[in-house]
Amino acid sequence: MDKLIDNQTFSNIDYTGTDISEAVLDSCVFISCNFSKCYFPDIDLTDCRFENCDLSLVKFSNTGLRDVSFIGCKMVGVDFTGCKDSFLSFRFEKCSLDFSSFQKKKIKKTTFSECSLKEADLTEADLSGVLFLKCDLARAVFINTTLERADFRSAFNYSINPEKNKITGAIFSSDGLKGLLEKYRIVIE
Numbered sequence: 001m002d003k004l005i006d007n008q009t010f011s012n013i014d015y016t017g018t019d020i021s022e023a024v025l026d027s028c029v030f031i032s033c034n035f036s037k038c039y040f041p042d043i044d045l046t047d048c049r050f051e052n053c054d055l056s057l058v059k060f061s062n063t064g065l066r067d068v069s070f071i072g073c074k075m076v077g078v079d080f081t082g083c084k085d086s087f088l089s090f091r092f093e094k095c096s097l098d099f100s101s102f103q104k105k106k107i108k109k110t111t112f113s114e115c116s117l118k119e120a121d122l123t124e125a126d127l128s129g130v131l132f133l134k135c136d137l138a139r140a141v142f143i144n145t146t147l148e149r150a151d152f153r154s155a156f157n158y159s160i161n162p163e164k165n166k167i168t169g170a171i172f173s174s175d176g177l178k179g180l181l182e183k184y185r186i187v188i189e
Contacts, residue, residue: 004023026047035058037058064088073095092115097115116135124145140159143164147160
């Protein structure tokens, strides 16, 4: 890839296992591309959109993601811990983020809409104001996670220990109370 790529659309390209490094991508769109097992060192993406792409097992290292949208993407096992903290912002819609890691990332006000986050690692992440709209959080790990003002009203299958996470102002539906009380092994009907 060139150093600066601006305002371009890429469709149906197979980048599997490729190193995509030292580039700046601005306002680019990727449609039905395969980035499985790619390595993204020292790359910055701004205002980019990925639609129906496979980004499974992508490795980020010193990677900037600013206002990046992922729509209908397969992102199984992605480790976001290699992303730059400065200006980190993205949104996910109808994505599979199973087994992905957001450990220790500050991703305040991120929107996850109709996503699967099964067994995702959210340990010590700052998820203040995050919206989990119709998301499956089965076996997702929440330990020392900041969930203040996060919205779980339509999320399901989560298990969050209120004693090990900051949940002040978080919003839950009455149907989701089981996920907050699970550690007490009580019966809720």
